[in-house]
Amino acid sequence: MAKVSNWQLGRDMEYPYAADRPKKQFTMIMDTNKCIACQSCTIACKSTWTWGKGQEFMLWNNIETKPYGFYPTGWDVNILELLGEQEWNGDVYSGETIFEAAPEGERVLGWAPAEEDWSHPNIGEDEPTGNAADTTYIPDNPHSMMWMYYLQRICNHCTYPACVAACPREAIYKRPEDGVVLVDQTRCRGYQECLTACPYKKTMFNLETRVSEKCIGCYPKLEQGLQTQCTTSCIGRLRLTNYLSAPDEIDPRKPADFLVHIRKIALPIYPQLGLEPNVYYIPPVHVPTKYLTQMFGPGVEKAVEMYRNAKDDPELLGLLMLFGATERIMHTWDVTGGVARAYDEDGEEIVAVPLREPTFVRPFEFATEVAGEPTTGYLHNT
């Protein structure tokens, strides 16, 4: 075991290999508040990468409803239960990671989903939780005591992947150029240790080729400066494919660095497991803090507050408006004169988006005259 630095935990931790951060790290930012679970991303991924025989149950990308949705079934509650109750001491994690809690004879604390666990990707869909007696059919506040939200899931292309740690063959590797985690298809011998180890359950076994496969971060697109299929197919424009700098090289002009490290509005998923996952979530604003803290760590309250105030923060608002505005990966952005602009690596403008779309307010008289409505209370499309 080596000592490695995990910034998400605010401390060093044990890992089977020495730290070797990539030049830049592939990352995805998800704004959970915008998702409607249309699964356009899931279909885009499936039809691009996993429509082959042997991949029937594979969804490298999936959307599940929290708290009762899982793919595979119980993926997060199972590892949380195995790990047991753990504590954060402020921003420093004082509990054990899945590497530190590994039992004798294992490199990682994990569990292996059964085949039926992979068979219900829509389990729990749209099921809310909370006490129905505490709510009303005509709620007196926009968010009643009942809640649910959609969680967008791909491989986290972790800085300290559990799949890499567990593979006895060293068949899984992290690309030094962009941090994308890949299974070497010539080297894997199908032991499925990665399926047991990955707490996010994002390595999968191909039934025809008998080796593991996983989300490849659409690297052929990345290499052309393009965002992933799940990002560009998202009709809610809630995803951003980007690169994160190493923690000691943070550049506030870069979108991911700004959201993750400067504004801290986008948070890692289950950081306490110790993998330093690189998909970051803007948490849903209507979900109890306790639940969100378990999933996204101690920064939840501040992130929610920041999101609620984004309308008064042009720099942040501009960046959020640029999500889904271009297929190309943006390297920097700025906001001037009410317009957000994204730039490529050479500083060339990729796209410009107004912070506020031009609107036309239909005159009140016009509405009544045309629609024949009573002259009180009808304002269409304001």
Add this chain to the structure above:
Amino acid sequence: MTETQITRKDALLYGGAAAGGLVVGGAAIAAVAVAVDNKKPPVEGAPIVAPYVEGDLPTSDPAARAWKGADRTYVALAPQQIAQPFLEKAGITSLDARALHNGAQVALLLEWDDDSVDDLDGIRRYHDAVAVQLPTRSGAPPALTMGAPGSPVHILQWRATWQRDIDSGGNTGVDQIYPAVVHDVMPDDVLPPKTAQLYWVGREAGNPLSQNVRSSPVEEVVAEGFGSVTHLPNQAAVGHGVNDDGRWRVVIAIPSARDGVGEPLAPGSSWPVAFAVWLGSEENRGGRKHIANWQTLQLEGK
């Protein structure tokens, strides 16, 4: 019968032991006879003596009469608990081994009890297998732990999956794992074969594990320690495995010459030999296996 534990210390000790194929019987207790077709019970700790026979060896027939001419040796097995990941508990405690040779080829017949035939790979579904480990060079045996850097071993692994690949003509995929499966449109339904093949990435990339059309159920590899198995470009091992009564009987054979791999297995020579067994039903795979300590394989002179 007590379970045999091989500790890391044991493995290192035997790995560095003096020349001559040190034989270590695991448990110091008498073997229980499990003879089915032999009058003589298998003997624990005895060398595996390969008599010289004229003509072809029964490389594809574990039930051939020729095998009756070779004595069985009882080989103790223990759960692999030297390198992570461990096999937590043993599903079996022994295998029986015997051997024959004809000067050009060496064949081993390995038998162990397993009332579950596991010959398909799926999600959390693993296959039965057995492996034979030999040094590439004469002299002190390499580390039992699949060799060590600079001290390679030659491994022959028979897999139930590969046997089924051969016996069924490659019908060992989704349609066999889930016989009631209904497919949507698949790449091979609508694309030219060469293009459709691209969707089976492991197969297309040439991974030997990913092929379903093959000529031998035995893979020949070299290794220099756990996790370092390397598929040999020239695959010369053959074999055949059968289990229709709760017991696997598997023949594994290789050319004595071992061209490009190591020193020949010459008549009259003795070699350290070790074994590993995987029970698919017990979720054995990779390092989660049963292992035997070094035994001695004696090839009788012509």
